[in-house]
Amino acid sequence: MSRVRLLAGTKKGGFVLTSDAKRERWRIDGPLFGGWEIYHMKASPADPNRIFASQSNGWFGQIIQRSDDGGKTWSTPGSEPEELVSSQGMPQGESNKFVYDGVPGTHKWYDGTPHPWEFKRVWHLRPSLDDPDIVYAGVEDAALFRSTDGCKTWHEISGLRRHGSGSDWQPGAGGMCLHTILVDPTNGQRMYVAISAAGVFRTDDAGKTWRAINRGLRSDFMPDPEADVGHCVHRIAMHASRPSVLFMQKHYDVMRSNDAGESWHEVSGNLPCDFGFPIEVHAHEPETIYVVPIKSDSEHYVHDGKLRVYRSRTGGNEWEALTKGLPQKDCYVNVLREAMAVDSLDPCGVYFGTTGGQVYASSDGGDSWTPIVRDLPAVLSVEVQTLS
Amino acid sequence: MIRVKIPPHLRTLASVSGEVELEIEGPVSHGSILDALEARYPMLKGTMRDHVTKVRRPFIRFFACGKDFSLDASDTPLPDAVASGAEPFFIVGAIAGG
Numbered sequence: 001m002s003r004v005r006l007l008a009g010t011k012k013g014g015f016v017l018t019s020d021a022k023r024e025r026w027r028i029d030g031p032l033f034g035g036w037e038i039y040h041m042k043a044s045p046a047d048p049n050r051i052f053a054s055q056s057n058g059w060f061g062q063i064i065q066r067s068d069d070g071g072k073t074w075s076t077p078g079s080e081p082e083e084l085v086s087s088q089g090m091p092q093g094e095s096n097k098f099v100y101d102g103v104p105g106t107h108k109w110y111d112g113t114p115h116p117w118e119f120k121r122v123w124h125l126r127p128s129l130d131d132p133d134i135v136y137a138g139v140e141d142a143a144l145f146r147s148t149d150g151c152k153t154w155h156e157i158s159g160l161r162r163h164g165s166g167s168d169w170q171p172g173a174g175g176m177c178l179h180t181i182l183v184d185p186t187n188g189q190r191m192y193v194a195i196s197a198a199g200v201f202r203t204d205d206a207g208k209t210w211r212a213i214n215r216g217l218r219s220d221f222m223p224d225p226e227a228d229v230g231h232c233v234h235r236i237a238m239h240a241s242r243p244s245v246l247f248m249q250k251h252y253d254v255m256r257s258n259d260a261g262e263s264w265h266e267v268s269g270n271l272p273c274d275f276g277f278p279i280e281v282h283a284h285e286p287e288t289i290y291v292v293p294i295k296s297d298s299e300h301y302v303h304d305g306k307l308r309v310y311r312s313r314t315g316g317n318e319w320e321a322l323t324k325g326l327p328q329k330d331c332y333v334n335v336l337r338e339a340m341a342v343d344s345l346d347p348c349g350v351y352f353g354t355t356g357g358q359v360y361a362s363s364d365g366g367d368s369w370t371p372i373v374r375d376l377p378a379v380l381s382v383e384v385q386t387l388s
Numbered sequence: 389m390i391r392v393k394i395p396p397h398l399r400t401l402a403s404v405s406g407e408v409e410l411e412i413e414g415p416v417s418h419g420s421i422l423d424a425l426e427a428r429y430p431m432l433k434g435t436m437r438d439h440v441t442k443v444r445r446p447f448i449r450f451f452a453c454g455k456d457f458s459l460d461a462s463d464t465p466l467p468d469a470v471a472s473g474a475e476p477f478f479i480v481g482a483i484a485g486g
Contacts, residue, residue: 035397059447059481060397060435076401079431093430097439 002388004343005070006361006372007051008353009038009381014053016071017372023349023363026372032074033065040338040381042125047132048385052151054122054137062121064095064151078152094153098122098137098145101158107141108170117141117161124338126181138178142169142195144207157207160193165212165229172196172232172251173297179337180236184243192246192261197232200248202261216257216264217250234277235337239286247289247316249279249337254291256316267316272303278340282365283348287315290342290350290366292335301332309352311366325369326360333358338381345386353379391476392421398436398479402429407476416471418450419462436479451478 006017013031032038036055044050049070055063065074077095104117120140128134137145137154143161145154169176177196184190189206192213199214217231232251239245248255248264252275255264268274273293282288291310295303302308306329309322333354343349350362357376360369390410399405410424419442426433437444442462444450449458452470469475 057397058484059395059445060401061445062434063401063431076431079429093426093433094439095431096434099440 002345002386004345004349005043005385005387006341006351006359007041007043007053007071007381007383007385008359008376008379009041009053009338010353010357010377010379011037012377014038014041014055015373015376017359021345023343023345023361024370026361028373029071031377032071033063036063037121038380039121039123040125040383042127042383043385044127044132044135045129046127048387050127050132050150052125052127052135054125056121062096062098062119064122066095066151077150083152092153095151098139098143098154099156100143100161101156104141104161106167107176108168110171112170114167117143119143120175123177123179124181126183129183129185136181136183136191138181138193140175140177141171142176142178142198144178144181144193146207159203159208160201160210163201163210163212165198168229169195169198170230180233182236182238182246184238185240186243190243190260192236192238194233194236194248196234197251198229199231199233200236200246200261213257213261214264215262216266217255218253219251221251235279237279237281237289239281242286245286245315247279247281249276249291251275251297254279254316267312269312269317269319271310271319272308276335277337278335278352280340280342280350282350283342283344284346285313285348288313288365289315290340291319292340292352294334300334302334305329305331307331307333307354309350309362309366309369322362322366322369324367325362325371331356336380339379341382341384343384343386349384351382351384353382355379389473390416390421390424390470391473392425392479393476394425394432394479395481397481398432401431401435404429409473415463416466417463418457418460418466418477421466421477422462447482447484449480449482451480452476 002021008015013034015030019026039054041053051067053065067074106114109115124138126136133150135147144157180194182192201210235249244260246257254268256267257264280290307326310319333356340352353359355378359372392408
C-alpha cells in the first residue's frame with residue numbers, strides 16, 4: 001500500500017510527517033537539527049530513502065545533511081572517518097563548502113550600489129531525476145551549484161552567474177536567492193532557475209550557457225518595468241507531462257508561459273490579490289494550479305484574515321477559493337515559496353505549511369483541508385514523497 | 389592536552405559531549421586549535437571560520453582565562469594556562485537576538 005512522507009523545514013528544525021494513503025492519520029517525527037533553520041529537505045527521485053537537507057543559522061553558517069534511510073539517521077556527507085578522501089588522508093568535510101568560481105565580483109545592493117557576492121545559505125536542493133549522487137543547489141547570494149558525489153563536494157555552474165547580467169541582479173526582501181530549480185524531464189540539457197530579484201533563466205546545454213527568459217514580465221519597482229532582468233520571481237512550476245508550460249508566482253502577478261519561458265502572460269484573473277509566494281501544479285491535471293494570495297508585499301499575511309488556497313482548473317485566469325477546513329477569520333499567516341507540495345496519489349494530495357506553524361493537507365485535490373499539525377515553528381518548506 | 393569547549397549546536401554536529409581534548413604540537417593559538425578541531429571533526433569545517441580564507445565567522449568568539457581573544461591574529465599565542473590544559477579554551481556563539 002502506498003504511503004506519504006512529508007518533509008517540513010521550519011525556522012527551528014526539520015520534521016518528518018508520515019501517513020498511509022488515506023492521509024487521515026499522521027505520525028510526526030522531529031525536530032531534526034533542532035534550533036537550526038531548515039530551508040529545504042528534498043528526497044532523491046532515484047532513491048526515495050536518500051534525503052538531503054539544507055541546515056543553516058546565523059552563527060554557524062551552512063550545513064548539508066543527508067539521510068540514506070528515509071530520515072531515520074543523518075550525517076554530513078564526506079565527514080565519516082572511513083571517508084579518507086584528501087591527499088593528507090583526512091576527511092575533507094566539504095559538504096558545506098560553497099565557493100564561487102573565480103572572483104565573484106559584485107551585484108546590485110538594495111540602493112543600486114555594487115555589493116560583493118557573498119555566500120550565505122542554500123535555499124533549494126534539487127536532486128537529479130535519475131542519479132542519487134547528483135544534486136543541484138540554489139544558493140544566496142544567487143548561484144547554482146552541483147554535487148556529483150551525494151553532496152560531499154560542490155562546484156559552481158558559473159555560466160549562470162557569468163552569463164552577463166549578474167552585476168544587475170538585486171536582492172529581494174528575503175535576500176538575493178536562487179530559490180527554484182526545474183529540470184525538464186524530457187530533455188536532460190534543459191533546466192530553469194528562478195532568482196529573486198533577477199528573474200528566470202534557462203539553459204539548453206546542461207548549464208554551460210544561460211539566458212534570461214523574462215519577456216512579458218512587468219515590475220513597477222524597476223526603472224524600466226519590462227527590463228530583461230531584475231524581476232522578483234517568487235516561484236515557478238511545471239507539470240512533468242508538459243515541460244514547456246511554466247507557471248509563475250511573481251512578486252505581484254501570476255504568470256504563464258506556453259513556450260518554455262520565451263514569453264509570459266498574466267493569468268491572475270479573478271484572484272483577490274496577485275501577490276504570493278508558492279505556486280503548484282496538480283499531479284494528474286496539468287491545467288490545475290494552486291496559489292495562496294497574500295495581501296501585499298509589506299503585510300505578508302493572507303487577505304481579509306482568511307486562509308484561502310486558490311485553484312484554477314483552466315491553467316489560470318479563472319480561480320476558485322478553497323476554504324473548507326481552513327480558518328476564515330482572524331488568520332494572519334503567510335505561506336512561503338517553498339512551503340507547498342503535491343503528492344502523486346489519486347486523488348491528488350495538496351499540502352502547505354504556514355508561518356504560524358500549521359501544516360495543512362488536502363487528500364481531495366484541495367476541496368477540503370485538515371491540519372496535520374498546528375504548532376510547529378514557522379514553516380519554511382514542505383516537500384512530499386509518495387512511497388510504494 | 390588542550391581543553392576546548394564548543395557551543396552546544398556544534399557538539400551535536402560533531403557528536404561529542406562536554407569538553408573536547410586536543411593534542412597540539414607547536415604554538416597554541418586559536419588558529420592551531422581550530423586546525424586541530426577541524427582535523428578531528430571535519431563536519432565542523434566552515435562553521436567557525438571560512439573554509440578558504442579562514443576568517444572567523446562574525447558571530448563566533450574565542451574566550452580563555454577571562455579574556456576575549458576573538459580579535460587577535462590567528463597565530464597569537466594563547467596563555468600558558470590554555471596550552472597546559474589548566475584552563476579551557478571557549479568557542480562561543482555571540483549573544484544575539486532576544
